[in-house]
Amino acid sequence: xxxxxxxxxxxxxxxxxxxxxxxxxxxxxxxxxxxxxxxxxxxxxxxxxxxxxxxxxxxxxxxxxxxxxxxxxxxxxxxxxxxxxxxxxxxxxxxxxxxxxxxxxxxxxxxxxxxxxxxxxxxxxxxxxxxxxxxxxxxxxxxxxxxxxxxxxxxxxxxxxxxxxxxxxxxxxxxxxxxxxxxxxxxxxxxxxxxxxxxxxxxxxxxxxxxxxxxxxxxxxxxxxxxxxxxxxxxxxxxxxxxxxxxxxxxxxxxxxxxxxxxxxxxxxxxxxxxxxx
Numbered sequence: 442x443x444x445x446x447x448x449x450x451x452x453x454x455x456x457x458x459x460x461x462x463x464x465x466x467x468x469x470x471x472x473x474x475x476x477x478x479x480x481x482x483x484x485x486x487x488x489x490x491x492x493x494x495x496x497x498x499x500x501x502x503x504x505x506x507x508x509x510x511x512x513x514x515x516x517x518x519x520x521x522x523x524x525x526x527x528x529x530x531x532x533x534x535x536x537x538x539x540x541x542x543x544x545x546x547x548x549x550x551x552x553x554x555x556x557x558x559x560x561x562x563x564x565x566x567x568x569x570x571x572x573x574x575x576x577x578x579x580x581x582x583x584x585x586x587x588x589x590x591x592x593x594x595x596x597x598x599x600x601x602x603x604x605x606x607x608x609x610x611x612x613x614x615x616x617x618x619x620x621x622x623x624x625x626x627x628x629x630x631x632x633x634x635x636x637x638x639x640x641x642x643x644x645x646x647x648x649x650x651x652x653x654x655x656x657x658x659x660x661x662x663x664x665x666x667x668x669x670x671x672x673x674x675x676x677x678x679x680x681x682x683x684x685x686x687x688x689x690x691x692x693x694x695x696x697x698x699x700x701x702x703x704x705x706x707x708x709x710x711x712x713x714x715x716x717x718x719x
Contacts, residue, residue, distance in 0.1 A: 445654050447715035448479045448519060453685045454718060455515035457708040459531040460699040466532060466540060469695035470586065471512035473617050473652070473680040477584065478516040480657045485665070487579055492522060492549040500579045501568055503553055505561020506586035506615065507541040508697065514538050517550040519716070528719040559592025561585055562612060566602050566673075569610040580668055581610045588620030591629045596641075602673040603642040611664045613676040615651070619693040638675045651678035652685075685712055 452475050460466030482488070486500040504513050511531065518525045523537075530536035537546040541556030553564050565583035572579060589595065602610065614634065618625045625631060638645045644667045648660040657678070664674045682696070683689025686708040689700075700708055 442654065445479050445483060448483065449475055449654070449685070450712045451714065451716045451718075452479065452512060452515045452519060453712040454709055454714060455518075455528055456511040457686065457700055457705055457712075458718065459511050459515070459528055461702065461705040462529070463532045464699045464701075466511055466699055467508040467697045468511065468686075468699065469619070469682040469689060469693070469697075470506065470509040470615065470617065472686060472689065473682045473684045474509060474512055474584065474615055475685070476652050476654050476657050477613065477615075477678065477680075478512050480654055480661060481582060482516050482520050484658055485661045486582065490521070494544075494552065496552065496568070497575070497577060498579065501552065501572075501581050503561050503565045503568065503581070503583040504542065504555050505565075505583055506558060506589055507555030507561075509586075510538070510540060510542050510556075513542065513550075517548075518719075520550075522549040525717070525719045558586065558589035559594045561589075562595050562598040562602075565610060565612065566598055566607055569602075569607050569673075570605075572609055573607075578609070580665065583610070583612045585612060585614050586620070587614055587616045587618065587625055587631065587634065588628070590614065590631055590634065599638065599641045599643065599673075606671045607673050608669055608671050611661070611668065611674045611676065613648075613678050615680055616677050617680045617682040619682045619691075619696065621693065621696045623693050635675075635677045638677070642672060644670070644672045644674045646674070646676045648676050648678040651680040687711065 531538045537548040542551045543554045569581040650656045689695040
């Protein structure tokens with residue numbers, strides 16, 4: 442757990458430094474999902490060291506809300522998928538680390554181009570079906586923003602998954618209740634999200650503190666135990682946008698705004714270097 446706690450601070454540092462360097466990117470949601478990524482990649486997923494796009498005999502992860510690429514890239518680099526120094530190329534010309542993940546440059550760990558919100562659920566379900574057809578008992582994990590559930594394609598996919606008993610998938614919803622234009626309820630209220638998933642015949646786990654490493658681990662372990670029982674699994678994960686940087690926390694204004702140099706220093710001071718900056 443100490444190693445994971447160290448990673449929390451270091452990945453937060455990576456996030457704010459990456460977006461500050463190019464004055465572009467999405468720090469708010471990235472910071473809010475840091476603990477989830479760390480637990481998933483360093484504790485939960487059955488993943489291979491030698492990345493290939495086929496993904497046979499291992500768990501797979503799909504990021505649907507691709508704009509939180511900073512936390513994804515940092516996690517992949519810290520997990521050894523590519524050199525940590527490559528984080529310095531984030532959003533720069535000819536970089537493999539574009540603002541939204543892409544596949545054409547062959548960046549290890551990236552399986553789909555994402556960022557067109559609402560599509561990740563369908564892709565993850567397709568991958569889960571492929572696992573079943575190949576008698577591969579590994580699990581598909583995916584992450585989705587709460588705001589992107591306003592896209593209708595999600596609900597077709599959610600209905601399809603349960604109707605076809607896609608029970609080797611765990612979809613996590615980042616429920617920070619913020620999106621680019623304001624509070625979720627003010628932009629387009631989604632109502633009772635857990636109840637909606639239940640009404641579509643999904644197993645549902647409520648994770649009340651998605652910024653607590655232990656609670657995230659417990660929720661993911663519980664979700665794994667529910668797989669293989671004829672229903673897909675959803676985790677509704679409460680997080681705080683901008684978590685770990687006091688002036689960003691809970692504010693939708695940091696959805697897609699980079700900190701300036703003075704703000705960067707404050708963020709770094711609140712998150713001590715534990716491994717090594719890139």
